[in-house]
Amino acid sequence: MRLGLTIAAVATAGMLAAGCTTTEQTTAAGALIGGGAAAVAGGNTGQIIAGTAVGAGAGLLVGTLANGNCRYRNPDGSTYIARCP
Numbered sequence: 001m002r003l004g005l006t007i008a009a010v011a012t013a014g015m016l017a018a019g020c021t022t023t024e025q026t027t028a029a030g031a032l033i034g035g036g037a038a039a040v041a042g043g044n045t046g047q048i049i050a051g052t053a054v055g056a057g058a059g060l061l062v063g064t065l066a067n068g069n070c071r072y073r074n075p076d077g078s079t080y081i082a083r084c085p
Helices: 002-019 022-040 045-065
Strands: 069-073 079-083
Touching: 022 045
Parallel strands: none
Antiparallel strands: 069 079
């Protein structure tokens, strides 16, 4: 039962996040993965909330770092950031 509710929540959140930016999508995905993992592992409400918060933080970090820009390295060792191909 719990797994079915988790799958339904993930599907609903996916539909809601379709119009969001990449950062918002990765934050939502991280929150769902963190909360879902805590729920499947049999955590209580506090553990599920903590898993959701940690997942959202990780998703926010990933989304912020992957905003369509890539880090490139010049032959001299210096780096620069430009749009990804």
